[in-house]
Amino acid sequence: MKKFMVALTGLVTVATLGATVPATGITANAATKKTTSTYVSPSLKVNAIYNNSKTITGTATKGSKITVKSTKNAKKNLATATASSKTGKYTVKLSKTLKKDTNVYVYATNSKTKAYFYRIIRVQAAATKTATKTTKKTTTTKTTAKKTTTAKKSTASFSVKTPTGTWKSNTANKYSQVLTFSQKTGFNQTLYKNGKKVKTLVSYAKYSVDAKTPTFWKITYTPKNAKKSSNFYMRFTSAKKFKIVNAKNQVVKTTAGVAPAANWTFTKN
Template identity: 95%
Template sequence: MKKFMVALTGLVTVATLGATVPATGITANAATKKTTSTYVSPSLKVNAIYNNSKTIKGTATKGSKITVKSTKNAKKNLATATASSKTGKYTAKLSKTLKKNTNVYVYATNPKTKAYFYRIIRVQAAATKTATKKTTSTKKTTTKTTAKKTTSTKKSTASFSVKTPTGTWKSNTANKYSQVFTFSQKAGFNQTLYKNGKKVKTLVSYATYKVDAKTPTFWKITYTPKNAKKSSSFYMRFTSAKKFKIVNSKNQVVKTTAGVAPAANWTFTKN
């Protein structure tokens, strides 16, 4: 009888332990997974602007929102428009007359991603027609008449224009090293280092980038490599539509390093 009671007590104990063990669920990590989206700024081209202009015209990425401001942080807009969804062309009607030798800020913004790109445009003086005086003489003389020479005011803008950095740019060779920069709407910014023509390392890949045009030829590029939290930047000065130099924030040519390559002056030419 005692053996029977001990056995029965053991069965009760096992049943009780089994009932009190909690079930452990598996929580999916989807709620804590952080996802990031990468966006590329729109392209933007602005036609010359004069002090008698009624509108501002140009082309941009199709469907971009165009805004014109008197200063970078101005709350009120001078004009707004939307780039054509078929051609990318836009015409923004100005709300007031612009003064010559002042700057206007023209922005192109992606309405969905809010990524933007802007240009600083100098307002030029409108050309005026001047009557040319015709001088006639009735007597022949041996004195040479010197024609009055009219000199035009130098334009503050460059004789060339750069729309976007999109494309492949190859550097000069310094200490046997060279670089290739690639800017793409799809693949972002990529930087590759070469030595004696052979690839050494990809320094930057699939980085999102933003262009800050300090002047039409002096730009700041801010980029964030794929899966990186911190952004980096560099400055470029265009000497032609297909060539730029690496400079500092004061637009001065400086020596910079690239991966394992020693510091050098870099000049890039578009392929």
């Protein structure tokens, strides 16, 4: 799933091969009411999919278009639907069942702005009656099943739907940062020193999310009136915490405005 880290305006990769390092940060003008709805990609939640499933269900931003693909760049869709304009719930009918242990790409797209968000879902094997009986009769099978279940829960012990909200960083060399993702004000980045504001590095930027994996995301953003977009990568270690990483999901030191390079970890406020 899919360049080393391209610098966040003010968050730039240090000593990373092939990284792009902008000379200065871009600060956009204040957003207008007409553009506030175009900032963010839709939210998307997908329920578990099994190899005997005839539908794919979940919730997304109200009215968004739901598309299912076999691969990220597949030209032909497996199925499509539209999320409810009132509840956001959707049901996508499949023309045929999916093979277990394969991946499907489920997209939610804003029909007006074309901003999108997708999740990669693994098709699971449906439980069978035979397997259930065997588990009850054999103690060894029971133990194995419990261990397997525990491992799965540990691997997917949390999920992140969208980055919406305010995220505060650790303090490094007396500096700290605050990142905000909002449907009204877009993406914003502010730098602080000893708790006092130094400068707004990015403001009112449109942004979109590309989920490489459920916990490894690429954020692409374009400040208002800017022609070029920038991006950075985040690795979630919990539903309310992420680290800044490069395109290979490696933790790297980055700078933020005048702040020296450091490893940054952000916690949701």
